[in-house]
Amino acid sequence: MGEGHLPVLVEEVLALLDVGSGSSIADCTVGGGGHAERLLEASSPDGRLLGIDADRAAIAEAQRALARFGARVVLRQANFSDLYDVAGDAGFLPLDAVLFDLGLSSYQLADPQRGFSFAADAPPDMRFDEERGISALELIDRSSERELAGILAAFGEERRARRIAKAIVAARAQGRLMSAADLARVVADAVPARGADAGRINAATRTFQALRIAVNRELEVLPPALSGALAALRPGGRLAVISYHSGEDRIVKRFIARESRDCVEEPLPPVCTCGHRAQLRSLRRGIVTPTAAEISRNRRSRSARMRVAVKLAPASA
Numbered sequence: 001m002g003e004g005h006l007p008v009l010v011e012e013v014l015a016l017l018d019v020g021s022g023s024s025i026a027d028c029t030v031g032g033g034g035h036a037e038r039l040l041e042a043s044s045p046d047g048r049l050l051g052i053d054a055d056r057a058a059i060a061e062a063q064r065a066l067a068r069f070g071a072r073v074v075l076r077q078a079n080f081s082d083l084y085d086v087a088g089d090a091g092f093l094p095l096d097a098v099l100f101d102l103g104l105s106s107y108q109l110a111d112p113q114r115g116f117s118f119a120a121d122a123p124p125d126m127r128f129d130e131e132r133g134i135s136a137l138e139l140i141d142r143s144s145e146r147e148l149a150g151i152l153a154a155f156g157e158e159r160r161a162r163r164i165a166k167a168i169v170a171a172r173a174q175g176r177l178m179s180a181a182d183l184a185r186v187v188a189d190a191v192p193a194r195g196a197d198a199g200r201i202n203a204a205t206r207t208f209q210a211l212r213i214a215v216n217r218e219l220e221v222l223p224p225a226l227s228g229a230l231a232a233l234r235p236g237g238r239l240a241v242i243s244y245h246s247g248e249d250r251i252v253k254r255f256i257a258r259e260s261r262d263c264v265e266e267p268l269p270p271v272c273t274c275g276h277r278a279q280l281r282s283l284r285r286g287i288v289t290p291t292a293a294e295i296s297r298n299r300r301s302r303s304a305r306m307r308v309a310v311k312l313a314p315a316s317a
């Protein structure tokens, strides 16, 4: 295994999800099976794991990596926004532990045909599920310069979104944008890196992130996925979410904060009329981040932030 395939924050995931024999676990982003393998070891001899991934190739990879666990593993190609139904159909309800390790896997990044990487000669596709939705190249084709700038600003927090969008639209019209590598080049030419940025991160990093988030509707599918996880957990069950950019971490933070409150009216009234009751309690008071040792072993972990919460027992009337 190369360094890119090391599961991120794995010791912290194991300690905080607290799985053991008999646990019913959902790994909603099973990818290459890195976290899943450790969760299955920690829940031996009879814990069961439902591995979900939108990507058919990831499911095949996980099947290979987890074959030794036999019937303890069930794999499903699905969007994690359907977690509750998928877990129900597979006989996994209620769950003791749910893990989301969001975003892109190193297998996807390394596959030149998927167009996730700056060097890929293939068209920028960037879909996790290649059978649904539109590719990044189609998104570029269908978007106006203004819409494209909006995507880059909203999902990539790209300060130079307008200049980059203009260059992309021009390159496309001139037939100069066929591959992911072309896209990276067009962005680099439009916004040459200066000063401290030069050589540190690729100029196209934020553009690629923004297009990937847009084509996979990553911020739209997260709220229903978190609600599904909450509904699927048994009281005392635990939820862990690892995010790699601020947009998704903000959604997770707000979800846990809201579900940790008894009344969600704003401003708080003297007497609650909304009837909302706290269903979660945050563990570790917020965020868990990788140690310096992990970051030096695995650079991909450097932007990781994990939030963990436990589901509360319903309050007795």
Ligand SMILES: C[S@@+](CC[C@H](N)C(=O)[O-])C[C@H]1O[C@@H](n2cnc3c(N)ncnc32)[C@H](O)[C@@H]1O
Pocket: 006, 007, 008, 028, 029, 030, 031, 032, 033, 034, 035, 036, 052, 053, 054, 055, 058, 078, 079, 080, 081, 101, 102, 103, 104, 105, 106, 128, 216, 221
């Ligand atoms: C960071 S990787 C997971 C790596 C995995 N934890 C491991 O240790 O090997 C994220 C995975 O989540 C999948 N994914 C992203 N969004 C998804 C969604 N909405 N539904 C299902 N899978 C998704 C991606 O296809 C990718 O394989």
